[in-house]
Amino acid sequence: MSKVTGKCLCETVSYEIEGPLGPIFNCHCSKCRRWHGAAFRTRASIGSDQFRWLSGEQNLTRYGSSENVTKYFCKTCGSPLISTYRDRPEVIGVPLGGLEGDIQGGPEAHIFTGSKASWHQITDSLPQFEGWPGSESRVRDTNA
Ligand SMILES: [Zn+2]
Ligand SMILES: [Zn+2]
Secondary structure, X not given: OOEEEEEOOOOOOEXXXXXXXXXXXXXXXXXXXXXXXXXXXXXXXXXXXXEEEEEOHHHEEEEEOOXXXXXXXXXXXXXXXXXXXXXXXOEEEEEHXXXXXXXXXXXXXXXXXXXXXOOOOOOOOOOEOOOOOOOOOOOOOOOO
């Protein structure tokens, strides 16, 4: 099974993901933009059983960005690490920016484009969704 590793800026926290990354999206929601200080957050969904902290777990801190979503980050350098979801404990959201080495695949869509930064132009031809793709009934929680 393929493995990929990632770490925070100060390298205190590191982690490992086993197996393929789930769907990869560029999330343009305002919370991801603020959290990452970027135009969007490129993130993958993975199974929580695919994920393992390798070091620095005691150096994590967390923030509940909504009732459903908890964001984990390094308390030394502030790097955004993972998101967990109360309604889907079997899933973890991981930003691709912290990963090392090559991964399979790439972003397949832009999501939450309704919140896109006015100064950012989407110039590729990937599909764009106002919220989560194909799930109108899902809680419109702008927290990928
Ligand atoms: Zn760090
Ligand atoms: Zn988002």
